[in-house]
Amino acid sequence: MAGIHLTEAAQSYLAELLSKQDTDGIGIRVFITQPGTPYAETCIAYCKPGEEKPEDTVIALEAFRVWVDATSEPFLEDAVVDYSTDRMGGQLTIKAPNAKVPMVNDDSPLNDRINYLLQTEINPGLASHGGEIKLIDVVEGGIAVLQFGGGCQGCGMVDVTLKEGVEKTLVARIPELNGVRDVTDHSVKENAYY
Known part of the structure; x- marks a missing residue:
C-alpha cells in the first residue's frame, strides 16, 4: 500500500465530488510534479477509466479508487490528504513532507x-x-x-x-x-x- 493517507473527511469530500461526475468508475490520481526538487507540487486529479497507468499503485477505498503515480510514490511516503471545513466552506489539503526531498544514496549519480x-x-x-x-x-x-x-x-x-x-x-x-x-x-x- 502506498504511504499516503486519506482522512475520513477527505474520503467523504472526494466521494461526494466523484458522485457528481457522470462517469462510472471514476477515481482520483495523486501525483507530484517535479518530485525531489524545491519546486515539487502535490496534485490530485480526476482519473477516468482508461486514464490510469499500468505502473500506478491502486488504493481501493470504500467509495472510490486512488491511483498513485509510480514515479511520485516514494515522495508521497507519509503524505496526508485531509479536508477541513471553516466559515467559508471547506478546503482539501495535501501535506507531503517528502515531496521535495531527493531520493539519493551512495550509488546515486x-x-x-x-x-x-x-x-x-x-x-x-x-x-x-x-x-x-x-x-x-x-x-x-x-x-x-x-x-x-x-x-x-x-x-x-x-x-x-x-x-x-x-x-x-x-x-x-x-x-x-x-x-x-x-x-x-x-x-x-x-x-x-x-
Missing part, C-alpha cells in the same frame, strides 16, 4: 548527491539571507561548479561561504569531489545582503 546536499543542508542555511546555490556542472578534476543566486550574488562574504562552508561540507560528504568553484559574477551588487 554524483550530480544528484551534490544537489541533495545543496537542497537539504546548504540552501536552508543561506535562505535566511535570501540566497541559494545551484549546481551547474562537475568538471574535470572533481570540481563542482556552483552558481550563487538571490542575496548571495554580490555579497562580499561569498568567497568565505564558498570555501569555509560549502566546499568543506561537500568535499567531506562526497569523496569524489576535490573542490568547488563559483561561476557567479559578484560585481552585480543589486539586492545583495550585507
Whole structure:
C-alpha cells in the first residue's frame, strides 16, 4: 500500500465530488510534479477509466479508487490528504513532507548527491539571507561548479561561504569531489545582503 493517507473527511469530500461526475468508475490520481526538487507540487486529479497507468499503485477505498503515480510514490511516503471545513466552506489539503526531498544514496549519480546536499543542508542555511546555490556542472578534476543566486550574488562574504562552508561540507560528504568553484559574477551588487 502506498504511504499516503486519506482522512475520513477527505474520503467523504472526494466521494461526494466523484458522485457528481457522470462517469462510472471514476477515481482520483495523486501525483507530484517535479518530485525531489524545491519546486515539487502535490496534485490530485480526476482519473477516468482508461486514464490510469499500468505502473500506478491502486488504493481501493470504500467509495472510490486512488491511483498513485509510480514515479511520485516514494515522495508521497507519509503524505496526508485531509479536508477541513471553516466559515467559508471547506478546503482539501495535501501535506507531503517528502515531496521535495531527493531520493539519493551512495550509488546515486554524483550530480544528484551534490544537489541533495545543496537542497537539504546548504540552501536552508543561506535562505535566511535570501540566497541559494545551484549546481551547474562537475568538471574535470572533481570540481563542482556552483552558481550563487538571490542575496548571495554580490555579497562580499561569498568567497568565505564558498570555501569555509560549502566546499568543506561537500568535499567531506562526497569523496569524489576535490573542490568547488563559483561561476557567479559578484560585481552585480543589486539586492545583495550585507
